Amino acid sequence: xxxxxxxxxxxxxxxxxxxxxxxxxxxxxxxxxxxxxxxxxxxxxxxxxxxxxxxxxxxxxxxxxxxxxxxxxxxxxxxxxxxxxxxxxxxxxxxxxxxxxxxxxxxxxxxxxxxxxxxxxxxxxxxxxxxxxxxxxxxxxxxxxxxxxxxxxxxxxxxxxxxxxxxxxxxxxxxxxxxxxxxxxxxxxxxxxxxxxxxxxxxxxxxxxxxxxxxxxxxxxxxxxxxxxxxxxxxxxxxxxxxxxxxxxxxxxxxxxxxxxxxxxxxxxxxxxxxxxxxxxxxxxxxxxxxxxxxxxxxxxxxxxxxxxxxxxxxxxxxxxxxxxxxxxxxxxxxxxxxxxxxxxxxxxxxxxxxxxxxxxxxxxxxxxxxxxxxxxxxxxxxxxxxxxxxxxxxxxxxxxxxxxxxxxxxxxxxxxxxxxxxxxxxxxxxxxxxxxxxxxxxxxxxxxxx
Amino acid sequence: xxxxxxxxxxxxxxxxxxxxxxxxxxxxxxxxxxxxxxxxxxxxxxxxxxxxxxxxxxxxxxxxxxxxxxxxxxxxxxxxxxxxxxxxxxxxxxxxxxxxxxxxxxxxxxxxxxxxxxxxxxxxxxxxxxxxxxxxxxxxxxxxxxxxxxxxxxxxxxxxxxxxxxxxxxxxxxxxxxxxxxxxxxxxxxxxxxxxxxxxxxxxxxxxxxxxxxxxxxxxxxxxxxxxxxxxxxxxxxxxxxxxxxxxxxxxxxxxxxxxxxxxxxxxxxxxxxxxxxxxxxxxxxxxxxxxxxxxxxxxxxxxxxxxxxxxxxxxxxxxxxxxxxxxxxxxxxxxxxxxxxxxx
Numbered sequence: 001x002x003x004x005x006x007x008x009x010x011x012x013x014x015x016x017x018x019x020x021x022x023x024x025x026x027x028x029x030x031x032x033x034x035x036x037x038x039x040x041x042x043x044x045x046x047x048x049x050x051x052x053x054x055x056x057x058x059x060x061x062x063x064x065x066x067x068x069x070x071x072x073x074x075x076x077x078x079x080x081x082x083x084x085x086x087x088x089x090x091x092x093x094x095x096x097x098x099x100x101x102x103x104x105x106x107x108x109x110x111x112x113x114x115x116x117x118x119x120x121x122x123x124x125x126x127x128x129x130x131x132x133x134x135x136x137x138x139x140x141x142x143x144x145x146x147x148x149x150x151x152x153x154x155x156x157x158x159x160x161x162x163x164x165x166x167x168x169x170x171x172x173x174x175x176x177x178x179x180x181x182x183x184x185x186x187x188x189x190x191x192x193x194x195x196x197x198x199x200x201x202x203x204x205x206x207x208x209x210x211x212x213x214x215x216x217x218x219x220x221x222x223x224x225x226x227x228x229x230x231x232x233x234x235x236x237x238x239x240x241x242x243x244x245x246x247x248x249x250x251x252x253x254x255x256x257x258x259x260x261x262x263x264x265x266x267x268x269x270x271x272x273x274x275x276x277x278x279x280x281x282x283x284x285x286x287x288x289x290x291x292x293x294x295x296x297x298x299x300x301x302x303x304x305x306x307x308x309x310x311x312x313x314x315x316x317x318x319x320x321x322x323x324x325x326x327x328x329x330x331x332x333x334x335x336x337x338x339x340x341x342x343x344x345x346x347x348x349x350x351x352x353x354x355x356x357x358x359x360x361x362x363x364x365x366x367x368x369x370x371x372x373x374x375x376x377x378x379x380x381x382x383x384x385x386x387x388x389x390x391x392x393x394x395x396x397x398x399x400x401x402x403x404x405x406x407x408x409x410x411x412x413x414x415x416x417x418x419x420x421x422x423x424x425x426x427x428x429x430x431x432x433x434x435x436x437x438x439x440x441x442x443x444x445x446x447x448x449x450x451x
Numbered sequence: 452x453x454x455x456x457x458x459x460x461x462x463x464x465x466x467x468x469x470x471x472x473x474x475x476x477x478x479x480x481x482x483x484x485x486x487x488x489x490x491x492x493x494x495x496x497x498x499x500x501x502x503x504x505x506x507x508x509x510x511x512x513x514x515x516x517x518x519x520x521x522x523x524x525x526x527x528x529x530x531x532x533x534x535x536x537x538x539x540x541x542x543x544x545x546x547x548x549x550x551x552x553x554x555x556x557x558x559x560x561x562x563x564x565x566x567x568x569x570x571x572x573x574x575x576x577x578x579x580x581x582x583x584x585x586x587x588x589x590x591x592x593x594x595x596x597x598x599x600x601x602x603x604x605x606x607x608x609x610x611x612x613x614x615x616x617x618x619x620x621x622x623x624x625x626x627x628x629x630x631x632x633x634x635x636x637x638x639x640x641x642x643x644x645x646x647x648x649x650x651x652x653x654x655x656x657x658x659x660x661x662x663x664x665x666x667x668x669x670x671x672x673x674x675x676x677x678x679x680x681x682x683x684x685x686x687x688x689x690x691x692x693x694x695x696x697x698x699x700x701x702x703x704x705x706x707x708x709x710x711x712x713x714x715x716x717x718x719x720x721x722x723x724x725x726x727x728x729x730x731x732x733x734x735x736x737x738x739x740x741x742x743x744x745x746x747x748x749x750x751x752x753x754x755x756x757x758x759x760x761x762x763x764x765x766x767x768x769x770x771x772x773x774x775x776x777x778x779x780x781x782x783x784x785x786x787x788x789x790x791x792x793x794x795x796x
Binding site for chain 1: 526527531535537540558762763778780
């Protein structure tokens with residue numbers, strides 16, 4: 001295989017693996033901050049037990065997130081040297097800002113969060129929880145800013161020609177607030193909240209089904225359900241706003257998302273379907289003119305299609321982009337239905353009576369994870385063939401001096417190490433869940449009171 | 452070109468990057484160094500204490516690598532891209548070893564089984580040792596220069612070219628320096644029999660350091676004659692190696708007086724002086740080309756725009772005090788000897 005394809009596979013694999021963890025950390029961080037806040041406010045020890053329990057799972061996800069994240073920071077240089085030279089002025093400064101303003105905050109307070117229970121006062125500990133949570137949110141901001149600039153570059157000019165060409169910043173804040181960054185930051189944050197809260201929902205649904213730790217599980221479930229419901233709903237809004245932005249700034253991507261080929265015609269909205277790139281036809285269930293309506297509030301308004309772009313300036317994997325995008329939307333819709341129905345039952349006072357519903361919640365932890373992954377795949381594959389939209393092509397951006405054998409070597413190592421790491425992650429989280437929120441180390445009298 | 456206090460922006464950024472990597476070497480130096488002693492401790496409890504000595508701190512220490520990497524990418528993108536793609540294999544190994552190392556810290560004490568702990572102990576020891584070694588290897592390669600051709604593209608050997616004699620020597624020197632630093636740090640954080648054993652180990656570490664440093668210096672003076680040019684121009688720079696030597700000579704004295712914190716300061720100073728030596732030696736070059744000096748990557752042809760450097764210098768002015776405050780708070784919280792409790796690794 002050639003260097004470019006291998007470099008892309010390696011990057012996709014390492015970033016997709018990395019992206020299992022930070023959203024979990026951000027989401028669990030939010031729930032943990034709420035729980036610890038409730039503990040400080042009410043003095044109810046049950047909230048402390050919950051905080052300490054979720055902190056243990058948070059520690060694992062955060063740790064793996066950091067370890068796999070460092071690799072991403074250096075992989076731009078190892079595998080995308082031409083790209084790095086081209087965008088360092090802008091993309092590099094966003095990464096540097098992430099290190100300085102976000103990662104420093106979260107990693108320093110992490111030490112106090114994990115090991116400081118007996119060394120600092122409860123208030124200082126709570127403060128550390130908040131700082132770690134905020135740090136992880138800021139991290140997301142700068143990383144998404146950097147990626148959004150690749151999608152919708154702004155605040156820059158191109159200097160030099162040929163190999164010496166590069167983007168230089170002209171307006172820092174225009175770069176930070178490029179046309180897609182705000183929508184995408186909110187979308188990513190909310191996706192992360194959902195990933196974390198659905199893990200909490202899943203674990204406590206499991207306890208409720210088993211009849212273990214019922215009292216505290218009900219508390220944790222309700223807190224998470226409120227958060228999950230709010231963000232499932234608002235995620236629809238940020239998704240819509242994001243898609244509107246794509247329609248304006250990256251029309252080829254939007255067209256690929258709905259498999260819309262005709263140069264300029266009203267575009268349909270598919271519930272699901274299959275794109276045949278040869279015949280340029282989509283088979284599936286559709287709302288005629290639906291995409292036109294969503295973008296222009298008019299079923300007849302034409303939308304720019306893929307054929308308006310030269311073959312080599314539009315995404316190649318149209319069906320993949322289409323599928324990923326539609327899986328994300330379907331999951332989003334399902335989560336809205338699920339959380340609203342659960343809230344309805346809560347209002348009726350029968351939330352914990354329906355076993356089948358708790359079972360769905362127990363498994364639904366996978367759904368936001370899948371949605372986050374496929375959403376990013378749609379976003380990144382939809383940006384192709386550009387690595388910087390409209391300026392630098394992916395097939396120009398990789399490291400020319402690195403051989404395909406070198407990448408194969410590192411890729412195999414990554415596959416081995418990450419597989420082991422993933423199994424360890426599943427094993428140790430599972431062990432902590434099976435062990436439950438109560439620690440033998442705690443005062444046995446208090447322990448007995450809870451069970 | 453814009454200046455601040457008469458110093459141009461690329462030079463200022465060179466200082467910032469130098470400071471960040473010095474901070475990284477000093478702080479992660481004792482983390483990696485402590486890990487490189489790991490199998491020298493025989494009892495399970497000693498190993499646990501050694502890991503928990505860095506337990507609450509290593510994540511924060513690692514920040515220096517992240518910010519240093521970001522600062523290099525942002526300020527000298529050409530350097531970042533050329534060095535990482537030329538040193539592809541060592542950097543990939545370094546990154547994977549970092550993953551293994553953090554996994555070992557997280558998972559080692561999570562199970563009681565002997566085979567489990569022994570396996571992780573070996574992984575932890577090997578990864579720390581090789582990380583320290585590889586950092587030195589990369590530095591050795593940078594000092595010697597790369598086969599950089601037109602368009603800053605590396606044209607040298609790809610798989611094992613990085614393991615040349617000089618780089619290996621630099622690797623051992625770095626490892627020995629980190630091990631010295633790590634032993635002093637552990638002396639500061641431990642008591643009892645482990646502490647006594649460390650006093651003994653530190654002596655071995657220092658002998659290891661002095662030997663490898665002497666060999667590397669001799670090799671440098673004999674085979675890399677260009678290295679001494681800067682000293683002929685500016686004899687004042689001789690003060691730096693002298694200071695480095697004085698700082699390290701002070702360490703045994705302080706350790707015998709049980710002033711471990713001061714000993715740590717002096718071994719950190721040794722590191723700082725040695726890195727200064729490298730920095731002065733190279734300036735303004737970042738990566739010398741062995742093909743033609745005109746292909747060398749310098750702080751001027753590698754630098755981002757004046758505007759971008761100005762923005763980032765502002766960021767540093769705002770961010771550095773914040774970061775210092777977090778770190779001081781963290782280190783004060785975990786001051787003193789290690790005490791294992793239910794939150795420990």
